[in-house]
Amino acid sequence: xxxxxxxxxxxxxxxxxxxxxxxxxxxxxxxxxxxxxxxxxxxxxxxxxxxxxxxxxxxxxxxxxxxxxxxxxxxxxxxxxxxxxxxxxxxxxxxxxxxxxxxxxxxxxxxxxxxxxxxxxxxxxxxxxxxxxxxxxxxxxxxxxxxxxxxxxxxxxxxxxxxxxxxxxxxxxxxxxxxxxxxxxxxxxxxxxxxxxxxxxxxxxxxxxxxxxxxxxxxxxxxxxxxxxxxxxxxxxxxxxxxxxxxxxxxxxxxxxxxxxxxxxxxxxxxxxxxxxxxxxxxxxxxxxxxxxxxxxxxxxxxxxxxxxxxxxxxxxxxxxxxxxxxxxxxxxxxxxxxxxxxxxxxxxxxxxxxxxxxxxxxxxxxxxxxxxxxxxxxxxxxxxxxxxxxxxxxxxxxxxxxxxxxxxxxxxxxxxxxxxxxxxxxxxxxxxx
Numbered sequence: 001x002x003x004x005x006x007x008x009x010x011x012x013x014x015x016x017x018x019x020x021x022x023x024x025x026x027x028x029x030x031x032x033x034x035x036x037x038x039x040x041x042x043x044x045x046x047x048x049x050x051x052x053x054x055x056x057x058x059x060x061x062x063x064x065x066x067x068x069x070x071x072x073x074x075x076x077x078x079x080x081x082x083x084x085x086x087x088x089x090x091x092x093x094x095x096x097x098x099x100x101x102x103x104x105x106x107x108x109x110x111x112x113x114x115x116x117x118x119x120x121x122x123x124x125x126x127x128x129x130x131x132x133x134x135x136x137x138x139x140x141x142x143x144x145x146x147x148x149x150x151x152x153x154x155x156x157x158x159x160x161x162x163x164x165x166x167x168x169x170x171x172x173x174x175x176x177x178x179x180x181x182x183x184x185x186x187x188x189x190x191x192x193x194x195x196x197x198x199x200x201x202x203x204x205x206x207x208x209x210x211x212x213x214x215x216x217x218x219x220x221x222x223x224x225x226x227x228x229x230x231x232x233x234x235x236x237x238x239x240x241x242x243x244x245x246x247x248x249x250x251x252x253x254x255x256x257x258x259x260x261x262x263x264x265x266x267x268x269x270x271x272x273x274x275x276x277x278x279x280x281x282x283x284x285x286x287x288x289x290x291x292x293x294x295x296x297x298x299x300x301x302x303x304x305x306x307x308x309x310x311x312x313x314x315x316x317x318x319x320x321x322x323x324x325x326x327x328x329x330x331x332x333x334x335x336x337x338x339x340x341x342x343x344x345x346x347x348x349x350x351x352x353x354x355x356x357x358x359x360x361x362x363x364x365x366x367x368x369x370x371x372x373x374x375x376x377x378x379x380x381x382x383x384x385x386x387x388x389x390x391x392x393x394x395x396x397x398x399x400x401x402x403x404x405x406x407x408x409x410x411x412x413x414x415x416x417x418x419x420x421x422x423x424x425x426x427x428x429x430x431x432x433x434x
Contacts, residue, residue, distance in 0.1 A: 001017065001018070005084070017071075018103045031062045039057075039058070075108055086113075087110070088310060091110065092106055114301050121417045124418040125294075125419050127290065129423055129424075131427055146247055152164045152243065153242060162191055163241055167185060171233065203238065210238050211238075215232065216234065226328060226333075308348055315340040363410055374387075
């Protein structure tokens with residue numbers, strides 16, 4: 001095998017690889033010979049099919065298989081010999097045998113991974129959130145838990161926020177029906193997180209058996225592309241109104257949350273511990289976000305087009321899958337690559353920077369760090385040891401914990417070199433609450 005490499009640009013390379021034809025022809029002949037011993041054809045016993053018929057029926061397929069294997073093997077060998085780090089997939093073009101008699105020759109065009117130059121990180125400013133869990137935070141969490149376990153009683157009065165209402169409705173857009181319960185009632189909680197506030201506001205004040213028609217103009221940036229910028233006309237019939245009845249915070253309530261002896265104070269202590277863990281998780285996320293931003297602002301790197309294209313395709317597929325899970329008809333949605341290109345560039349740049357830092361500074365996750373992440377996952381389950389065993393039963397399952405632990409090493413490494421200051425914030429601010 002002979003290989004020559006040309007530099008087309010900073011990242012693009014063209015490699016010409018030449019391989020003698022005789023070993024390829026010998027391999028084709030050997031495979032056809034093995035095939036002739038087992039192939040079945042009408043009128044012949046297995047192993048007695050004439051070689052010329054085997055050649056006629058299977059020769060092209062076998063030749064292509066051998067050529068494909070030869071390209072894969074020799075390309076890998078040539079890349080290793082020339083110490084090239086290939087980014088993405090190569091474009092392979094086979095030369096005519098008339099041009100290269102006695103040899104099989106192909107040209108591979110590809111990009112290589114770039115050099116990554118990380119600047120001075122001492123000027124990167126990072127704010128570390130400091131949060132104190134208060135009695136009010138615990139009380140509010142208990143209220144949420146009460147609502148999750150609430151019961152409801154029917155009332156004859158008008159609906160108020162927080163009530164459970166049963167409604168039947170139909171929706172139209174431009175005179176065409178787009179959604180309907182077909183006369184059947186569905187339950188909803190007025191003012192519940194995630195609901196359309198304008199819709200619920202029109203239901204508040206209605207009594208059982210009342211009907212109301214109203215329009216909602218959805219903004220152009222609505223996350224549901226089927227509603228974005230559209231005006232929907234609704235006709236809603238309220239069939240029932242139920243008021244909420246919260247359970248008492250007592251021994252039975254505590255037992256329902258897993259406190260075997262029903263100790264309410266123990267329940268409160270467990271809730272506080274869980275909030276502390278969530279705060280620690282959110283603080284780590286904030287720190288990682290700032291570290292990554294600081295790295296991207298202090299790096300010089302040319303991005304391979306192949307990697308950007310692959311990441312753009314991945315983002316498009318992930319978005320399409322997410323929209324399908326939300327019930328969106330993808331035939332009505334056009335996902336343009338341009339919408340994802342900036343995010344793809346950022347992702348590729350970040351991966352290159354992280355890879356450079358991890359390899360150059362030996363920041364790979366250690367076994368004990370990976371185990372700590374797995375233990376953290378398992379802690380919330382009734383049988384944590386079973387969760388740990390599940391992760392370690394398959395090495396691929398450890399990829400995510402390994403990635404998380406490695407990112408933590410990068411974050412800690414950067415923070416040792418950056419300008420870090422503490423900032424006191426409220427629990428709601430850290431959690432992103434309004």
